Amino acid sequence: MDRGEKVAILAVVVNLLLFGLKYIFAELSGSIGLKAEAFDSLSDVVASATVFGGLKLAKRKTDLFPYGLYKMENLVAVLVAFAIFFAGYKIVVEATTERPASLQNVGWAVASVVCAIVIAYGFSRYEARVGREINSPALTADAAHISIDVFAHGVVLVGLLSSLAGINLDRIAAFVVVLLIFWAGGRIFLSGIRVLLDASLDYKTLRLAEELISREAEVIQIQDLVGRSSGRYTFIEANIVLKTRDLHEAHSAADRIEKSIKEEIANVDKVLIHYEPMEKENLVYAVALDDVDGQRLSDHFGDAPHFMLVTVRAKDKQVIDEQIVENPFVGVEKGKGILVAEFLERQAVDVFLAKQPFKSRGPAYVFSAAAIDIHQTDEETVEKALEGLGISVSSLDASHQGRSEDD
Secondary structure, eight states: OOOHHHHHHHHHHHHHHHHHHHHHHHHHHHHHHHHHHHHHHHHHHHHHHHHHHHHHHHTTOOOSTTOOOHHHHHHHHHHHHHHHHHHHHHHHHHHHOOOOOOOOSSSHHHHHHHHHHHHHHHHHHHHHHHHHHOHHHHHHHHHHHHHHHHHHHHHHHHHHHHHHHTOOOHHHHHHHHHHHHHHHHHHHHHHHHHHHOBBOOHHHHHHHHHHHHSSTTTTTEEEEEEEEETTEEEEEEEEEESSSHHHHHHHHHHHHHHHHHHHTTTTEEEEEEEEEEOOOOOEEEEEEEESTOBBBBOOOSSSOOEEEEEETTTTTTEEEEEEEEETTTTSSSHHHHHHHHHHHTTTTTTEESSOOSSSSHHHHHHHHTTTTTTEEESBBBBBHHHHHOOBBBSSOOHHHHHHHHOO
């Protein structure tokens, strides 16, 4: 049993004690206000027991609820609010239907109310402090419920003391108690329902999360940042743009962001970072060539004698530059595929057009780590392969296009 559950059990015991104390002296004195307060404490017993059950359930994670049952605490808080509303309704009914009677044993009734004030005030402060420390909305709601009782007790006390002066304010005291009860219930209800409906986190928390993300050197832009509460826990999700195109570096950056958020913001259960590389103005396409004239695609990768690098403007897919480079590893006997892939990575290649699948996995791993896309093509020439991707080849070197047309 954790700290929150122990406090919830203690709340049940305290509310039972308050109910018994107030009900006995309400019967002895005939005070409607004190009797109303007694039944309010009885509803507190049910509310505190419900809080305990909610705290127990909130810790469970199952296959059916993989994100946990954290919202059980907020659901319990809403149920507590309804219990508060019902208690207020019962007081209104009793105060409006029963005829006022002269009070008896007022001294004992006053003593019982003073005792109840001390107990309720002390315990509500303790429960609220624990609720804040463990960030439990259910305990905080229960503490608020009990703290309202302190004010209600004060109103009842005024009504009892006024009777000693011959002025019967007991019924008025009962209505004031009802107003306090509905005010407390409304606050608890709205707070709980906001979380159940996945309302956004407060501005201060989101602003702090934004600052923590912006501190990461790799982050260029925060496209979207949202957060929500679930019980005592917080979930944060962000879409960001990173400088790097290396998947390993991007993952490391996301891990650093998650760590900093969990260190700086209390009770964060999960941070979900969606990252994507910075959009480039120009993309470099690479193809393996069979000949130095730069038109025929090679069926090979590591053994291809040349590669053509075609720079394409991203916004309109126009070719703006091209060059043919020699394969520096064509004579290497072992591991040439990986060496060639690393060579193309150094040329800042974004997309590789492959005529045949790689014979070994090495080049594919290198391309994947460098965020280089691989497109399979059945075309025989560079021009046709690029056109198949919607790229305008009108500005390709005339000699390359001419070779294709001659074929």
